[in-house]
Amino acid sequence: MITRTNVCVPAMVVAVLAAASACKPRTREFKLHGQVVQSDAAKNTVVVKHNDIPGFMPGMTMPYKVKDRSGLLALAPGDVMDARVVVLRDGSDYWLDNIRITDSSARKGATPSHTLKAGERVPDLELINQDGKKFHLSDLKGKAVLVTFIYTRCPLPTFCPRLSTEFSKIHEDLAKTPGDYARTHLLTISFDPDYDTPSVLRKYGMAYLRDDASGFSHWDFATTSPDDLHLLSEAFGLIYIEEDNQISHSMNIVLISPDGTVVKSWPFEWTKAELEDALRTAARSKHG
Ligand SMILES: [Cu+2]
Numbered sequence: 001m002i003t004r005t006n007v008c009v010p011a012m013v014v015a016v017l018a019a020a021s022a023c024k025p026r027t028r029e030f031k032l033h034g035q036v037v038q039s040d041a042a043k044n045t046v047v048v049k050h051n052d053i054p055g056f057m058p059g060m061t062m063p064y065k066v067k068d069r070s071g072l073l074a075l076a077p078g079d080v081m082d083a084r085v086v087v088l089r090d091g092s093d094y095w096l097d098n099i100r101i102t103d104s105s106a107r108k109g110a111t112p113s114h115t116l117k118a119g120e121r122v123p124d125l126e127l128i129n130q131d132g133k134k135f136h137l138s139d140l141k142g143k144a145v146l147v148t149f150i151y152t153r154c155p156l157p158t159f160c161p162r163l164s165t166e167f168s169k170i171h172e173d174l175a176k177t178p179g180d181y182a183r184t185h186l187l188t189i190s191f192d193p194d195y196d197t198p199s200v201l202r203k204y205g206m207a208y209l210r211d212d213a214s215g216f217s218h219w220d221f222a223t224t225s226p227d228d229l230h231l232l233s234e235a236f237g238l239i240y241i242e243e244d245n246q247i248s249h250s251m252n253i254v255l256i257s258p259d260g261t262v263v264k265s266w267p268f269e270w271t272k273a274e275l276e277d278a279l280r281t282a283a284r285s286k287h288g
Contacts, residue, residue, distance in 0.1 A: 193226060
């Protein structure tokens with residue numbers, strides 16, 4: 001931890017307390033060392049899997065605001081970086097600056113991948129669901145499909161568990177509108193196929209379906225072959241880095257229209273209401 005030490009020598013004893021607090025620096029500063037999982041220049045944020053930051057927080061993967069525009073623009077997923085964490089003393093805000101790339105050899109996308117844009121067709125890959133049943137994305141044609149990626153062992157409450165919790169709320173909301181329920185589908189794809197076998201996914205899915213297996217007809221929990229997973233992650237902009245029995249990853253949600261093209265993708269920030277509105281709108285937009 002690096003803290004600025006300001007020296008205050010109040011003239012009068014009565015002023016000591018007030019002066020001491022007035023002279024305290026407004027911010028505290030820490031050193032961060034970690035690996036870039038995802039950077040978003042438009043939103044000025046970077047998701048970093050970082051080491052322990054003594055005095056601030058343990059090692060974890062989380063998003064940071066960045067106040068170092070050129071540093072942010074230079075970052076790519078996989079880069080190892082150093083930065084300064086600036087934290088307001090009242091804890092109300094924090095951000096990174098002084099970004100420095102220390103190792104770019106693990107940089108992803110040396111051959112830049114193509115992330116699908118709105119209107120582009122989704123590749124028709126084979127998936128295997130929680131019942132061990134093979135299916136293709138094209139089998140979901142005619143329905144608006146909300147897709148996201150998780151791994152069931154994810155320990156970070158604000159990542160996969162949040163995605164699945166919010167998807168379960170969307171699932172329950174849609175169930176109250178039979179028309180929309182019939183024209184929509186939810187798809188959660190694991191990027192940890194070695195561990196997330198169909199039976200593991202089934203157990204995971206049941207927890208988010210409140211033990212109602214009939215929900216699987218509206219919400220599949222699927223996995224795919226490693227090659228197809230690679231293609232899917234490129235298409236949907238997903239980034240995942242396997243490390244020490246954990247996977248650092250971005251959070252991606254993609255909405256596919258009933259005709260099999262991308263309607264919209266949310267790489268980072270979204271709300272449940274926004275997703276649900278977009279899904280209902282896409283479902284209703286297509287009149288067979
Ligand atoms: Cu996760």
